[in-house]
Amino acid sequence: MNIFADIRTSIIETLDAMVADGVLPANLSWGNVAVEPPRDAAHGDMATNAAMVLAKPASMQPRVIAEALADRLMDDPQIDTADVAGPGFLNLRLAPVVWHDVVAEAIDAGASFGHSGLGAGVKVNVEYVSANPTGPLHVGHTRGAVFGDALASLLEFAGYDVTREYYINDGGAQVDVLARSVYLRYLEAHGATVAFEDGTYPGDYLKPVGEALKAKVGDAYLEQDEEVWLADVREFATEAMMDLIREDLGLLGVRMDHFFSEKSLYGTGRIEEAIQDLDKKGLIYRGTLEPPKGKVPEDWEPREQTLFRSTEHGDDVDRPIKKSDGSWTYFAPDIAYHWDKIARDYDELIDIFGADHGGYVKRMKAAVSALSDGRVPLDIKLTQLVKLFKDGAPFKMSKRAGTFVTLRDVVDQVGRDVTRFVMLTRKNDAPLDFDFDKAVEQSKDNPVFYVQYAHARIRSVMRKAEEMHLDWSDNAKLEDAAEFAVARKLAEWPRLVEIAARNHEPHRVAFYLYELASDFHALWNRGNEKPELRFLHEDDPQATAAKIALPRAVAVVISNGLGILGVTPVEEMR
RNA sequence: GGCCCCGUAGCUCAGCGGAUAGAGCAACCGCCUCCUAAGCGGUAGGUCAUAGGUUCGACUCCUAUCGGGGCCGCCA
DSSP states (O other): OHHHHHHHHHHHHHHHHHTTTTOOOOSSSOOOOOOOOSSSGGGGOOOEOHHHHHHHHHHHHHHHHHHHHHHHHSTTTTEEEEEEETTEEEEEEOHHHHHHHHHHHHHHHHHGGOOTTTTTEEEEEEOOOOOTTTTTBBHHHHHHHHHHHHHHHHHHHOOOOOEEEEEOSSSSHHHHHHHHHHHHHHHHHHOOOOOTTSSSSSOOHHHHHHHHHHHHTTTTTTTTTTTHHHHHHHHHHHHHHHHHHHHHHHHTOOOSEEEEGGGGGGGHHHHHHHHHHHHHOOOOOEEEEOOOOOSSOOOOOOOEEEEEEEGGGGGGSSSEEEEEOOBTHHHHHHHHHHHHHOOOOOTTTEEEGGGGGGGGGGHHHHHHHHHTTTTTTTTEEEEOEEEEEEEEEEOOOTTTSSOOOOOOHHHHOOHHHHHHHHHHHSSSTOEEEEEEEHHHOOOOTTTTHHHHHHHHHHHHHHHHTTTTOOOOOOOOOOSSSSHHHHHHHHHHHHHHHHHHHHHTTTHHHHHHHHHHHHHHHHHHHHHHHOOOGGSSSSTTTTHHHHHHHHHHHHHHHHHHHHEEETTOOSSSOO
16 A cells, blocks of 8 residues: 555546546546655645646646646545645545544555555566675675665565576686686795785685685695686686675675576677677677777777767677687677576666776677667666775774675675675765764764664564553554654655656665654654553553554565565563 | 666655645754653744746656766676
8 A cells, every 4th residue: 555646546536537527638648747745834734736746737726736636636636635736736634534543554564554556567687796706705795785776675675577697707917817726825824925016916814714725635736737627716816705705795694596606608609699689680790990089099999890879879899799809808798698688588787886897887788779679778886995994094904805795794794684784874985984983872973873773662662561461452552743753754664665666766765664653652752741642551551552563564574675685673672 | 978876845755737845864943740752842944956947737758058076888
């Protein structure tokens, strides 16, 4: 149930009736008629712009339409008052029964309150993290992991059929570098002293991999040429790194449905097939690119390459898919990968990239547009940088990786729930300052705590109510403005889910939960001034049951919202 | 040079084309005999970077300019 949608339906039906009665001309479109919460609650519970958007096409004064509409809406039992305001807004005040119903429905529906039919029948693939299998996940990956995971959960909640996917870049030169680095650790495990030159990964995390390799092959690869061991070590090391990454994701509570290997595209003709598909569409040609303007590389020389005519699909320049030596660029397997996703029959694709991949967005969209003939939309979300702070200073060190802060470092510092929530307190395209001290601080300027505290308070009250053996009725008794404010906020939940899902913006859930918690804490304190508004009434189980329904509904929504964010709602604060 | 993101209160940030632009922090003033004061209420604080345009209506959409960040063939 989404009461905004309900009321809109009622308004549309009324408008239809007005057309039938000749009050409004025919052939009007209701597409722009919106029903939304007013900015100022003093204006009422809901507002519609119907009269204003229809005034021009109907050639009528907005206030005339608004008044006629208001008059008829009074027949709707859900609507108490309808007032024309300002340039032609129609402010509606809803009957108390509407809010009582919202509370009852939240309690009855429980974990499914807020579910939506928005995504019914839509298959969507969310690709995120996709870090190179060359080391542990770092902070940047953490943000992408949390964002992607929360977005996937949000879409599921809104009814989409979601696949969570990780693209393993195990086909490029970086895995050779990994293999050579592991080989050095292998030599080290045999007692050799090794030097990590430029172009190798010096991190300590490869030590156990070197030892594991020794345990597996003994001294078979000692004093052997690279061609003897490279392929095997590459395989071995990549698997070890993916185990490490899976472990890191586990720390965050992220589970992928599918890991897709780039390597599986090579030697199987699949890259060739994907490129042929583009070729058939006349989008592949041999050519020479212009050097980039402004900052021309010193060693620039024009070379003929195989190019993808991405400019046909909105890109700024055509992009190379083969290097001058004839081998594939990294773009080619990426094209094949997305071609594969399209072939798997997804209706929508979403990619989560780090901000440093911003320059890659247009060509990827161009490729998907070309491969699917514009049928499959690809949305690419970029997650901006995370700056870590501790004791007021930037936090940079990592014992494990040597150079960068790992996902594990962050989760060790503040825990999974805090990490996830904090990462979602910004829009994905805004940089994020992550302050370890603030994140674990127990005060209202820490949103994680603030929302958790509201949930814990409610659970505490419910535990006390258990002892009263009361009849857990769903019927709330609402009388105070603070109570209606909370109920109104609860009613916004299903609508918020749809807005957040449609825009691919899970951070809206985090902000909403903060607002809901705030309304709840305000209500709690109203009990100081008006004892009859408290939730527990000793020796009066009936009054208690009537008052406790509202906080129960709040707990349901907080729990559902935190569930989308992947944060566990706590039962008590400690 | 081109492309992408950002510019909103002193600070950190919300704001699906709607009304008098919101929250937290910091400042000031209040509230515990009471379900968790780990909380709540109030005061103060704004040329929404700038200039045009579209619209009944623009923080929101378009164009240009300024400022900050990122990216720009044979690295992924």
